[in-house]
Amino acid sequence: MLTQILPEILFMNTKLKLDIVSDISCPWCIIGYKALQQALSKLEPEITADISWQPFELNPDMPAEGQDIVEHITEKYGISIEQTEQNRAMIVQRGAALDYQFSRKQDSRIYNTFDAHRLLHWAKQFGKQTQLKLAFFDLYFKENGDPSNHQQLLTVVESVGLDTQVAREILESSQYQQEVRERQSYYQSQGISSVPAVIINDQHLISGGQPAEVFEQALREIAEQR
Numbered sequence: 001m002l003t004q005i006l007p008e009i010l011f012m013n014t015k016l017k018l019d020i021v022s023d024i025s026c027p028w029c030i031i032g033y034k035a036l037q038q039a040l041s042k043l044e045p046e047i048t049a050d051i052s053w054q055p056f057e058l059n060p061d062m063p064a065e066g067q068d069i070v071e072h073i074t075e076k077y078g079i080s081i082e083q084t085e086q087n088r089a090m091i092v093q094r095g096a097a098l099d100y101q102f103s104r105k106q107d108s109r110i111y112n113t114f115d116a117h118r119l120l121h122w123a124k125q126f127g128k129q130t131q132l133k134l135a136f137f138d139l140y141f142k143e144n145g146d147p148s149n150h151q152q153l154l155t156v157v158e159s160v161g162l163d164t165q166v167a168r169e170i171l172e173s174s175q176y177q178q179e180v181r182e183r184q185s186y187y188q189s190q191g192i193s194s195v196p197a198v199i200i201n202d203q204h205l206i207s208g209g210q211p212a213e214v215f216e217q218a219l220r221e222i223a224e225q226r
Contacts, residue, residue, distance in 0.1 A: 132157070
């Protein structure tokens with residue numbers, strides 16, 4: 001009888017530390033998070049997660065005006081327009097399967113996301129980081145917004161109940177620039193060169209927008225080890 005009960009005791013109220021290294025202009029990052037969310041819903045209440053979002057810029061040198069997304073991807077990855085469209089269709093399909101609807105606009109652009117990462121760093125102290133991150137994903141992927149535009153960022157900040165005046169002061173200053181760059185450098189020094197990257201308890205890495213089943217199995221195994 002004890003051997004049957006023991007695994008449940010070990011699983012009871014296990015809390016895992018999850019650091020998600022990502023960028024808000026990365027479609028696989030929201031796909032990966034939605035799959036992770038699905039996995040966690042199956043694991044609760046035995047296994048829960050303390051999630052922190054860590055910064056990663058896919059295009060740190062992107063100019064203010066941004067770049068056409070198709071032009072950017074074909075140049076960066078050396079693939080054809082047809083391959084880009086196929087990849088786009090796959091992303092839309094994966095998103096829909098996880099109840100996330102990507103915009104189908106063809107004139108999307110890619111932008112610099114550094115200021116958005118500064119606001120995410122600030123939001124963590126208020127317990128609003130995940131809410132703000134998801135709202136930034138929606139701004140970019142659902143509304144075809146510009147996450148480098150300060151007014152658009154402030155509109156999102158207001159929508160999640162954060163202080164827009166403080167956020168404006170951050171955007172108009174250099175506040176949190178050093179902290180964000182240090183976090184980016186740290187994860188790069190740990191070998192993170194693509195996103196999403198989910199780091200569990202500072203020891204285990206799950207890379208890419210994996211299916212929910214992969215996250216569920218990995219989190220169960222890590223919880224058992226503890």
